[in-house]
Amino acid sequence: MMFKKLVSVEPLNLNLAAEKALHNFAEEVIMYDDIPSSTAEMADRIGDADAVLISYTSRLGKEALEGCPNVRYIGMCCSLYNPESANVDIAYAQTRGIEVSGIRDYGDEGVVEYVISELVRCLHGFGTINDGGPRAPWDGVPREITGIKAGIIGLGKSGGMVADALKFFGADIAYFSRTEKEEAHAKGYRFLPLKQLLEECEVIITCLNRNTVLLHQEEFESLGNRKIIFNTGLSPAWDEAPFSEWIDGNNRCYCDTLIALGDERFLSHPNVNCMEVSAGRTRQAFDRLSEKVLANLTNYIKTRSER
CATH class of the missing domain: 3.40.50.720 (NAD(P)-binding Rossmann-like Domain)
Known part of the structure; x- marks a missing residue:
């Protein structure tokens, strides 16, 4: 047939x-x-x-x-x-x-490489900001991934691969998911309630399905200042209003595509890094x-x- x-x-x-x-x-x-x-x-x-x-x-x-x-x-x-x-x-x-x-x-492998690549550039100060000026290291002094507290929101296939890659480089991994996962526990990954994860972790990676929004006003208040967010999904993981306020602080956001970032007005924001190219398109x-x-x-x- x-x-x-x-x-x-x-x-x-x-x-x-x-x-x-x-x-x-x-x-x-x-x-x-x-x-x-x-x-x-x-x-x-x-x-x-x-x-x-x-x-x-x-x-x-x-x-x-x-x-x-x-x-x-x-x-x-x-x-x-x-x-x-x-x-x-x-x-x-x-x-x-x-x-x-x-x-x-x-396309998960490319996404993992993107997160590692951009996090290294952020911590070391490689590259430039949107106006073409040099990008300073995140802490003022170049720093390794080793010891950084990373929180994964959504520990599916891609989230698990990102966690494994960060662990290889020495990160302390915590995660939030709909359910605790025995395989994650066996690797030493800590399951935390969402607000606690946002409070404790310096780097947050959202690996969620399209149209899944978990970061609202209360979550951004828990997240606080001096944090880094990666969104690897096909839509923003946040409400736009609290994100807009949060990104104006001393924070960074990384998205590979505009559909992950949301409004194109954020493209020129000095704390936003968006390549407008899907990392999974290899x-x-x-x-x-x-x-x-x-x-x-x-x-x-x-x-x-x-x-």
């Missing part, structure tokens, strides 16, 4: 071999190399397709899908952790009998992504053929 028409509604970050392999799954394959500007354009691109591929940049909601009656498969070429954080309206898709697949754990990540996207397509077709 093959799909009649497969449409990639936006760039997918697949490698060339995978893009060629997509033609083995459908009689007709259409791939767009730009991002749809509206819901109407999204629906128009899908049209009469029975299979749709989408990355993390756009949202595919009920409004667009209602005008596309033939869709029976949506392949998310990005992370899928739960329906609430997905950029596809999975609840509506289920009412239509549309299967939605996603992937996990393909050659190896594209290869892992490609393998998993093709595996999901293969599994769907195989399962349907056996029925």
Whole structure:
């Protein structure tokens, strides 16, 4: 069984071999190399397709899908952790009998390297600030990661990898997660309530699902001044108003992308460091992504053929 028409509604970050392999799954394959500007354009691109591929940049909601009656498969070429954080309206898709697949754990290695790289630059004073001037070491004197108190918020796959990397360099690791994790305890990582973690740790790394906000006014009050935050998610982990006040203090914030930072007005803030490039977009990540996207397509077709 093959799909009649497969449409990639936006760039997918697949490698060339995978893009060629997509033609083995459908009689007709259409791939767009730009991002749809509206819901109407999204629906128009899908049209009469029975299979749709989408990355993390756009949202595919009920409004667009209602005008596309033939869709029976949506392949998310990005992370899928739960329906609430997905950029596809999975609840509506289920009412239509549309299967939605996603992937996990393909770009975490680059994120870990980003955190370590930027933390070293911060502590040592490597690089420049936004106005081009030299960046002073965080403590005035170059400093190692050794002994620094680091708090991980969200100890999933990527959060765990960040914790392991920081531990390798000698950091004291604490974490907050929905549940305590035995494997983390075995490594010597301390589970702390969120406010206590914010109070005690000098460096905070948020590794949360999209649209998960845990840092509100009270949390920033617990965090206090002279702290460093890294956000590795696909949306801000904070409410904007208290973050705006906090970043005006003697603090630093690191985000690889604007979608992780939030409002673009923060890009020019002297205490904000945002590359506007996804740290997870590496050659190896594209290869892992490609393998998993093709595996999901293969599994769907195989399962349907056996029925």
